[in-house]
Amino acid sequence: MSKLVGVKHLTVKYGVHLVLDEVNFDIEKGDYIGLVGANGSGKTTLVKALLNLIPINSGEISYANPQITKGYLPQLAISSDGLFPAEVHEIVGTGLLSKKKIPKILRKPDLVQIDQILERLGILDLKHKKIGSLSGGQQQRVLLARAMVDKPDILIMDEPTSALDPRVREEFYQLIGEINTVDGTTVVLVSHDLGSIQKYARKMLVIDREVVFFDTVDKFSTTLGGRHFHIHEEGHR
């Protein structure tokens, strides 16, 4: 296993408030890491730092090489704006922008790539549908297609299932598992849902401002987990 991302002494503050304190861990190629922690433990901040969306105060996040491509699946806010004018293929197309130079035009091979990912995720029939007209599960698949279309080396997901009903959630986890094992895509998945993480992820990273636990899932004990987040309240939202 080779190292894909190294996080060393990462510290992030919001004003005077310390959100992440001396966080250290490595992500290896092919990992499936479940990132868990209570509300306010710094999970989303860590994700944003990994994606270079927020400035860090000290420490470093180093990717093994600059060509590593990132796929990002944000927390699903079911498009409340039903009027937002965007068809599914337009949204998935934005996932191809990182490799483009100005003017960033999507050409034939790009359109083929969009069709392929839609087909793979079983939503090719939604290609020309307006995003606001889709169900939560369908919208989430569209956003997953957007994250996956460029065949990223690492897929980072922030609570991707929190707005989905249990059946759709299960399907979703199976899909992610397949992306990890079949494609070899490295996966970092943030979740409240400890049960699913234990079931599907191979490693677990528990944070509470600092790293509390980082090892394979089978080494994780629920007693430790219970101290750091309230499984009964938040396990099944």
Next chain:
Amino acid sequence: MDMILEIFKYEFMQRAVIVGVLIAISSAMLGVFLVLKKYSMIGDGLAHVSFASVAIALLLNTSPLYLSIPIVIVASLFILRLNEHTKLSGDAAIGLVSSFSVALGVLITSVSTGFNVDLFSYLFGSILTIGESDVILSFGLAAIVVTFIIIFYNDLFAITHDESFASVMGVNTKMMNALIATLTAITIVLGIRVVGTMLISSMIIFPTVTALQFSRSFKASIIIATVISVLSVVTGVIISYILNFPSGATIVMINAIFFFMAYLVRRFK
């Protein structure tokens, strides 16, 4: 028909239609991004800043147009920064800048004596005040807006739909937002000559909201909004001439009629 042909014999009417159409194109195209990014009221806010800058220009006895453009651009970028760097939401940031500017404009007007400018023409627009320089500036503006949107179309769509994701994809979101803010500022200053301070935000909002009633794709929205905007200006100017109505208000009314028709079609489809 003769009446319509007669309209275009007058040079001031030709200028009005040309500037009106060019502003219609710029404001509708930018409007799609502004409305969807929840910056709808920026037109109103910047128009108020423009009111203050006109007051300053008249006090200093310089050309309102050339002083307004830089001042309004700065205000537009300032609204963007307020929104990015403080936790202020877009509408609150616009509200602050807007009311401050009106207050400043009123204070300047009250201390400077001998104002003999027709304030009405700045509040509600007057196509009679449109000059050669407006034609050149609005032509340049429309050319830049259209080119900018074509070249950066995918980046602009990405930041409008999901700014964080666009940023992960390497889109320079700060630069795109700053460019939109700058072009919007120039559009507002030039557009005020046509429809006035009070009504300019309608040129940003109406065509987009009308297009949103029935367009599914983003590309279609931009095209439909632009066509509606141009149609509204041309028919508005012609009708205002025939019926002797104020042109700005007539343009807004036509826009409103388009919106209601689109809304009804969507509701009862």
